Amino acid sequence: MYQGIMEGLLTRCRTLSALATCSLRHSRCIVRKCYHCAPGRGQRLVVSRMFQPQNLREDQVLSLEGRASDLTCKSQRLMLQVGLILPASPGCYHLMPYTVRAVEKLVRVIDQEMQAIGGQKINMPSLSPAELWRATGRWDLMGRELLRLKDRHGKEYCLGPTHEEAVTALVASQKKLSYKQLPLLLYQVTRKFRDEPRPRFGLLRGREFYMKDMYTFDSSSEAAQETYSLVCDAYCRLFDRLGLRWMKARADVGSIGGTMSHEFQLPVDIGEDRLVVCPSCHFSANTEIVDLSQKICPDCQGPLTETKGIEVGHTFYLGTKYSSIFNAHFTNAHGESLLAEMGCYGLGVTRILAAAIEVLSTEDCIRWPSLLAPYQVCIIPPKKGSKEAAATEIVERLYDDVTEALPQLRGEVLLDDRTHLTIGNRLKDANKLGYPFVIIASKRALEDPAHFEVWSQNTESRASCPSPLRSPELQSRAAESQEPGCC
Template sequence: MSGIRHCMSRMFNPSAVLPSGTRQSDIVCKSQRLMLEAGLIRQSSPGTFHLLPLALKSLEKLTHLIDSEMRNLGGQKIAMPTIGTGTLWKKSDRWNSMGAELFKLKDRHGTEICLSPTHEEAVTDILAAEPNLSHKHLPLKFYQITSKFRDEPRPRYGLLRGREFLMKDMYTFDVSSDGARTTYEAICDAYHRVFGQLGLDAIQAAGDSGAIGGDVSHEFILPASIGEDTIHHCPRCGFAANKETTTSDGSPCQQNLSKPSCQMVEKTGIELGHAFLLGQKYSKVFGAKFSDTSGTKRNCEMGCYGLGVSRIMAASIEVLSTEEDVRWPVAIAPYQVCIIPPKEGSKEEVRGLAEDLYDEVCLSLPHLKDDILLDDRKSQTIGRRLKDCRKKGFPFAVIVGKKGEWVL
């Protein structure tokens, strides 16, 4: 057996840790309560959270899943600094238009900087500094998965609306608006594949471009009672739009598609992702140009695409869990299997049997190596540990009894 076993007894997993000064009744959202109770997170300050081992393990799985979809699209992963420069943000005018949500600060020289909530300015500036960009290099798709910041007036719902969060943001550069549209469709399809792998029925709704600006946009909304976004959705034809973009008089889908059975339903949900066609809004301002086939310099056609990574994790827990127990999408459960040996001294006990089983599974199924957890807290009854296993939402539990000897 190479390496050490993942053992429950050694895992840092404090349960029911409420931030000091918080009452149970202050926590109105299921995912936040369950994540605290199951020892997944601990609050640091309003809107910021420590991710404890189980939560981070899940988040890393989600990151890999998203990485793989982004790579399949031809995405190139980069990392841009969290510290944004005031000069760039003023050039796009978002230094002012983002208002108080932008975390602004000054360094020791008095230079204005910000904690970036998004990176359109920075990424466009990278391309603008490239003098020999040609149509042959495009489309370019850059993405990163980094912490983002927003000075939320009322942080709440745990990881669903925090001041610091993990986000996947992709920025694309195309030669034409048709090309940008094709890129847009491909990325929206990839988002549906991400949600599909998690078993989440997110609705793609026509959106409001808001502070990002641009022509076409969509939001990916996961229906949930505590959701802060409201959409109009027609289950019959699939039409969906953010409530802010639809008029109150009648159903847009009825007017446009006129299926006889169309009926609009109002739904609240959690925004898991968004897509924006930006046109030349940023490339024009920053001078991100390429040479076309005739050698003429033209502005790039851009798009930007976000997925709230930590929010997706919390939203899955919000919609999949029971009131008592965390339920993960199997693809991102921190451990797939929890092995529970009998209580020490019980008549079912065979010393070392669970450990042998653990090692045997790791040898014969090496891809499961880091997905198996041994609940070696043998002073506790099987029932108590099984309850805890359910609470934490591990998809499979293997209870080792005396007869297990014959199986190995």
């Protein structure tokens, strides 16, 4: 029925398919055998079965508003209200199913960008032996931010907040590292732990959080600085792909150390970092490293303006600070053993997600970067017993047609089967949850041909179409999701 248009979309939607958290290609078949599912509905994802977010029309929002004093920023309030996160202990949250989907999509985009520049993914333990941290002096320097524990034999560990020590010791243990293998870019995406004095803002400043940390090893200072630029460029591409406005600001090296550092910041009032920006030459820096009495750009001597930001990435050129302590050597072309020049590069994974919600959402409604939305489409069938109820079957067929013809949308389309609620009420929920597309079967669904309303929530536009796939918005979303310059 919509085959032609669907095929067109199909060839354009490669990104979506690359990001689908679980393709469900197999599941579609297995589900049919599952006794839990009513016959014929096995392959449809329905809102009523979702654990969270769920019954927004009920008392949940009210009960949360009752303790609004705890909620110090918009993303935290919205994410708690709709049940994207649930508090476990101070600074620690349960991530609920929608959030896990969004985080997994973000990790997939990060993997693509890190592997595109030659990054190799590893996984280092959270339990980090004290002796490593004593070797660098950070066992004392990190103070109470380190969560420390002893095992049954009394041996001391911390829960790794970052892994310079571990990765440098790991590379140092490889006695045959050759200059031919450099630059070596190792990264991981794992939980990190930091005993924040005041955890707050939900996922923005937690005690347990997901971070992507990359560590690079180079044969010379010049090569290391090229690698530094390479990783920074990958970070720029990442934030561009997420559709986020970002700034790259010069920053303090803090407890990580090294000689050069930049922060990637999303400009927003709730941000805890103060930045100065030069509108003429694009100089930008954290106020930590600027003489604020002057307010003059060091590059062009123009006046600086001030803004606030959420730090979502941080890069450090480390030189040989860590490699000299752990003896991380490589062999050069002449057979000489030299210390590797290092860099380290962090992205706050759960923080990027919360920060994106903070900057994109309205006061009442969540908006996601299109690439990260947990589900791309929500289809709302008519209310049970209403005049339009006859269109229910057409809508369910639409669900099947869309997911059949557009494999990249499999697992990405939800049916809001709470048909005891009006379309209007369910549309409000869908609006709050921020599905990029909502398809509604209103009166015109009973016309011949059936017309559907397609709401594009990110652009706040809607269209009535004989097939939702003729919606210009849905088509342009598909086009958007394709990387510029990508085949």
